[in-house]
Amino acid sequence: MRATIERATLLKSLSHVQSVVERRNTIPILSNVLIEASENGQIKLTATDLDLQIVETFAADVETAGATTVSAHTLFEIVRKLPEGSQVQLHAADSRMAVNAGRARFSLSTLPRDDFPIIAEGDLPTSFELPAASLIQIIDKTRFAISTEETRYYLNGIFLHVAEDDAPVLKAAATDGHRLARVTLPRPDGADGMPDVIIPRKCIGEIRKLLDEAGEANIQVDLSASKIRFTFDNAILTSKLIDGTFPDYSRVIPTGNDKLLRIDPKAFSQGVDRVATIATEKTRAVKMALDNDKITLSVTSPENGTATEEVPGEYKNDSFEIGFNARYLMEILGEVEGDLVELHLADGSAPTLIRENDKSSALYVLMPMRV
Incomplete structure (x- = not known):
């Protein structure tokens, strides 16, 4: 694999994917980001912690197509410290990857792409779009009430469900037992019959970072009872959902x-x-x-x-x-x-x-x- 990427483009994508990667890993490849360069001038970065996966795609000057995995945090720190406006050359061969920019030269060890785990999404039957502003509202007005008690794992996320009030609505709620936050929005087309889901705290945090750059765009949401996928312009975030039953919070209102x-x-x-x-x-x-x-x-x-x-x-x-x-x-x-x-x-x-x-x-x- 050989490709040249503008530093700002690479840094922006790496900042998204490296925050999914856990600092401590017992499985070495989970510390890595999968870099895939295709002949049509696209580079795809993928990172996962086995519960959450992010895939980000951007254009680059690809000389030789190929794929490898390299330490996500190390590559991010290298690119972050490179001079602004520099062109970053990536060249992977023989279990090493060269990262060159200007006079700076780095040689990083890699692991084979075949060992990199990909989350199998399965069928995601419920599909709808939400404006970025609505998703921001859901997250900002509820996430502070998410419980941090690991023993009550079913409270460690935002509960998303549909209801029939005066009109069909989509509701998001979070509680830690001391306070409850709930947001009600008109139900988007396609959300009818959607299963009740609990979106984990880490997934919520990563979506919120991506929303800052989404502007006025609509975000595609696809989900099943066990997985959820958010599709942005050039990033796809897939997460496992919390397998538990959220309490009937309406009784405490x-x-x-x-x-x-x-x-x-x-x-x-x-x-x-x-x-x-x-x-x-x-x-x-x-x-x-x-x-x-x-x-x-x-x-x-x-x-x-x-x-x-x-x-x-x-x-x-x-x-x-x-x-x-x-x-x-x-x-x-x-x-x-x-x-x-x-x-x-x-x-x-x-x-x-x-x-x-x-x-x-x-x-x-x-x-x-x-x-």
Whole structure:
């Protein structure tokens, strides 16, 4: 194999594929990226961790077609440190690959392409398109609530499913047991009858990186009960799905919370952040005392002392106190785009419903803390 590629093109593709490759591998070839150069002037890079696979294609000057595998992180670091605008020459032969650019010369060891594992997709019967903006919305408004507890593996991703509300919809939800985030979008054509799926956290992270460069494009989504594939302009991401049952989260969304607080999310979040400065990691709880149009935030820390701040808000119900985890509350408020957020409360021990208004596509549920 012999090919010449512009550094910027190679670096961009390598940055995508190398982040799929795990740093520590017991199987040496999983540290490598598969590089395939074809006679029609295309280079295809493939990387996998056996659960997630990315394939990226771009144009190059191919002198001799061929394929090899080489350390993904090493090649990425080499190309990253090469001068801008340089032309990178790749030449693979006899279990070595030469990487040359300007006066720089590298010789890397390779492993045979026949040993490289490819994820067998099988049949993916459900197929639909989503605008990049919709996929960004699904990910950004839910992924902070994904659980990191490996024992509850079925919560380690975003749950995607269809439902029949007033109209056919596609819903995405994530929860860690302390908070729940859900986004509802109109159901795309082709998603009818789609199986309920849980997309793993790592796959979500890789899609999000690719979406930053997708612009206004539509992303093709193909899935079965066990695999999902996202097709971008020049990249294809295939992932195994989490084999588990997501809990019936609709049961924890409160419907009878009759105490309504309307407040500016930015001012509220900044107030929470300020009083939480003295909170220790163990006592991340911020107490919120609600009175007639008066909201008082307070934190008491045995080590550091106390902090209080009044924040303006609209509240007309009975006065009571409730405590929240400061970080969880701020993460939810950070996803609210408007100038007002609604908190639907019941009492100090019941879950609170948070949303922009009754027409917003996203809603959040936050469990209170004892303070």
